[in-house]
Amino acid sequence: MSGPRTLFEKIWSEHVIVVSPQGEELLYVDFNLINEGQSFLAFDQLRIEGRTSRRPQQHLAVTDHYLPTINRALGTAGMPNPEIRRVVEMLDENATEFALPHIGWHHRDQGIAHVIAPELGISQPGMLITCNDSHTATNGACGALAVPIGGGNQLKHVIATQTVWLKKPRTLRISIEGALPPAVSAKDVVLAIIADIGVGGATGYAVEYAGSAVRAMSMEGRLTICNMSIEAGARIGMIAPDDTTYQFIAGRANAPKGADWPRALAYWTTLPSDPDAAFDKELCLDAGALAPMVSWGTSPEDCSPVDGAIPDPARIGDGDRRRHVERALDYMRLKPATPLEQVAIDRVFIGSCTNSRIEDLRAAARVLEGRKTAVPGMVSPGSSAVKRQAEAEGLDKIFLAAGLEWRDSGCSMCNGSNGELVAPGERCASTTNRNFEGRQGRGALTHIMSPSMVAAAAIFGRITDVRRIVGT
Amino acid sequence: MRPFTVLTAVAAPLEIAKIDTGMILPGRYMRRHRRPGHDYAEAFLYDLRFNDKGRPREDFVLNHPAYHDARILVTDSDFGCGSSREGAAFAVMDYGLQALVGPSFGEIFQVNCIQNGILAVTLPEAAIHELWRQLKERPGAEMTIDLPQQTVTAPDRTVHTFEISQLRKDRLIRGIDDIDVTLEHLGAIERFEAARRAALPWLPTARRS
Numbered sequence: 001m002s003g004p005r006t007l008f009e010k011i012w013s014e015h016v017i018v019v020s021p022q023g024e025e026l027l028y029v030d031f032n033l034i035n036e037g038q039s040f041l042a043f044d045q046l047r048i049e050g051r052t053s054r055r056p057q058q059h060l061a062v063t064d065h066y067l068p069t070i071n072r073a074l075g076t077a078g079m080p081n082p083e084i085r086r087v088v089e090m091l092d093e094n095a096t097e098f099a100l101p102h103i104g105w106h107h108r109d110q111g112i113a114h115v116i117a118p119e120l121g122i123s124q125p126g127m128l129i130t131c132n133d134s135h136t137a138t139n140g141a142c143g144a145l146a147v148p149i150g151g152g153n154q155l156k157h158v159i160a161t162q163t164v165w166l167k168k169p170r171t172l173r174i175s176i177e178g179a180l181p182p183a184v185s186a187k188d189v190v191l192a193i194i195a196d197i198g199v200g201g202a203t204g205y206a207v208e209y210a211g212s213a214v215r216a217m218s219m220e221g222r223l224t225i226c227n228m229s230i231e232a233g234a235r236i237g238m239i240a241p242d243d244t245t246y247q248f249i250a251g252r253a254n255a256p257k258g259a260d261w262p263r264a265l266a267y268w269t270t271l272p273s274d275p276d277a278a279f280d281k282e283l284c285l286d287a288g289a290l291a292p293m294v295s296w297g298t299s300p301e302d303c304s305p306v307d308g309a310i311p312d313p314a315r316i317g318d319g320d321r322r323r324h325v326e327r328a329l330d331y332m333r334l335k336p337a338t339p340l341e342q343v344a345i346d347r348v349f350i351g352s353c354t355n356s357r358i359e360d361l362r363a364a365a366r367v368l369e370g371r372k373t374a375v376p377g378m379v380s381p382g383s384s385a386v387k388r389q390a391e392a393e394g395l396d397k398i399f400l401a402a403g404l405e406w407r408d409s410g411c412s413m414c415n416g417s418n419g420e421l422v423a424p425g426e427r428c429a430s431t432t433n434r435n436f437e438g439r440q441g442r443g444a445l446t447h448i449m450s451p452s453m454v455a456a457a458a459i460f461g462r463i464t465d466v467r468r469i470v471g472t
Numbered sequence: 473m474r475p476f477t478v479l480t481a482v483a484a485p486l487e488i489a490k491i492d493t494g495m496i497l498p499g500r501y502m503r504r505h506r507r508p509g510h511d512y513a514e515a516f517l518y519d520l521r522f523n524d525k526g527r528p529r530e531d532f533v534l535n536h537p538a539y540h541d542a543r544i545l546v547t548d549s550d551f552g553c554g555s556s557r558e559g560a561a562f563a564v565m566d567y568g569l570q571a572l573v574g575p576s577f578g579e580i581f582q583v584n585c586i587q588n589g590i591l592a593v594t595l596p597e598a599a600i601h602e603l604w605r606q607l608k609e610r611p612g613a614e615m616t617i618d619l620p621q622q623t624v625t626a627p628d629r630t631v632h633t634f635e636i637s638q639l640r641k642d643r644l645i646r647g648i649d650d651i652d653v654t655l656e657h658l659g660a661i662e663r664f665e666a667a668r669r670a671a672l673p674w675l676p677t678a679r680r681s
Contacts, residue, residue: 057677260673
């Protein structure tokens with residue numbers, strides 16, 4: 001029998017169909033999510049080659065990237081940009097033609113794929129899940145092996161065969177030990193990790209997040225951490241299932257029911273890494289030493305604790321790093337050594353697959369309650385269900401009273417593919433995952449941070465240490 | 473897919489680190505249908521190649537006439553990091569590039585390139601810096617990439633070897649579709665599927681609604 005194994009190794013080996021002596025393995029895909037993004041490239045090619053979907057019921061097409069978050073009631077007529085409307089319509093047509101289940105703009109469950117897959121109980125421990133989106137690792141928070149695939153050839157392959165060729169990554173365990181200080185969230189944890197190891201720091205690794213801080217974390221927080229794995233270069237990020245996971249899944253639409261529940265539970269409890277399992281690499285973080293994080297540059301690794309300052313390239317010894325920081329500060333229109341809290345912002349965005357779940361909205365609303373924002377901004381809940389829940393809790397009224405817009409759900413201003421953009425030269429405090437040049441629109445200046453930090457920035461119109469405002 | 477064997481072509485040095493897929497193919501181009509005569513050639517690195525007025529930036533390397541016929545790009549680290557957009561690989565291809573050589577690449581992007589017949593080769597940083605030096609010294613100089621031999625030959629004939637998985641190499645050389653390769657294992661896939669569904673009957677399935 002095999003020796004002690006990691007969570008990743010258990011799930012990976014269980015899905016291998018063909019072991020290639022040449023370094024890549026054919027793995028079975030339990031479930032595949034498809035967004036409208038670039039999937040038309042795959043469907044166009046499948047049509048050309050005369051191929052069909054092998055297992056249509058193991059796919060879910062989800063409209064999220066191109067859907068405007070306003071005028072939803074008008075349907076496609078509410079999408080004034082014809083190119084955007086066309087992409088939305090293409091997924092409708094392709095899902096119909098290939099007989100794929102589809103949650104479109106009109107569906108009661110509409111939302112961001114990585115928000116609704118856990119929400120519907122689709123993402124379960126032990127599964128191999130793929131999606132044509134780089135943030136697919138989000139679903140790894142449910143104890144699944146969730147892998148991003150390309151929207152063209154790889155998606156085409158998954159639809160036609162229900163399998164994927166992958167090179168087995170090495171394993172990296174990142175343990176976050178101790179208790180998080182007040183107002184320090186899962187977002188701050190993952191930003192601190194990325195700042196530490198860099199955007200290429202986990203390339204080639206499947207990351208398992210572990211440690212007492214992760215065990216104490218809600219599913220929402222775990223989903224946020226796994227979500228940003230790709231920002232450290234890892235395609236796979238996962239967290240071992242535990243009681244928090246099981247309680248989250250129980251009762252959801254696709255959760256195991258009746259006699260299947262105890263069987264599923266018995267299987268799931270075999271999945272966590274064995275106590276003496278070896279990882280190729282280990283990292284440890286002290287949760288108690290973390291602070292709210294904010295990005296100042298054009299790469300997710302360019303972030304610092306909010307009480308710090310923008311780095312001075314002149315003091316950076318490494319040439320490549322210095323050149324990058326110089327270029328980043330030039331793009332971001334920031335002066336070296338400026339305290340981060342002196343940076344004024346023009347707008348805020350709360351949303352995206354990183355931070356749009358109910359707990360994220362609650363955290364932002366706690367800061368905003370009874371206050372007014374100094375800058376405009378919008379809140380886009382991660383799913384229609386999150387929106388309904390937030391409205392039931394009265395969070396929408398808090399956001400509206402503070403002066404923010406309360407929108408429908410979608411990827412929205414995270415990358416602006418639905419036309420909702422940050423204007424050139426405008427500085428946005430954003431709960432999203434990427435601060436690349438032009439990510440939120442050409443010339444947009446993005447600062448990524450947690451929902452409560454974005455709320456604090458909104459109130460003062462500048463980057464603000466949320467710990468000053470509330471004793472959260 | 474066009475087979476890739478040996479390529480000798482003009483190489484351009486691109487000394488900017490962390491060019492992410494959103495810079496390679498700006499988001500606003502991603503909703504564009506890609507068809508002959510209306511492909512992603514224009515979109516490739518648009519914001520680096522063109523100014524706000526849509527005019528070429530004269531100081532950008534690829535706008536130098538010597539690199540007009542470049543088929544090889546010698547990149548800086550983390551080229552293609554960021555989003556998984558496959559259109560970025562199409563933009564590289566439509567622009568006319570057939571190979572990338574750099575110290576490191578975004579992993580998804582690198583896979584997407586290979587899936588589309590573009591070879592993305594990793595060489596040590598020192599070798600890249602030396603290639604840049606030679607290419608800048610003599611703009612328009614040619615390099616050779618020999619996939620069967622796994623070598624990159626610099627303008628001064630220095631030969632560097634690179635690593636690539638045998639599977640990827642075979643597919644690039646034969647220019648074959650990976651679905652064809654996979655479906656040779658259809659029997660094994662079907663047996664696996666039946667056994668898995670029997671063992672884990674609760675695995676989710678979706679329905680059209």
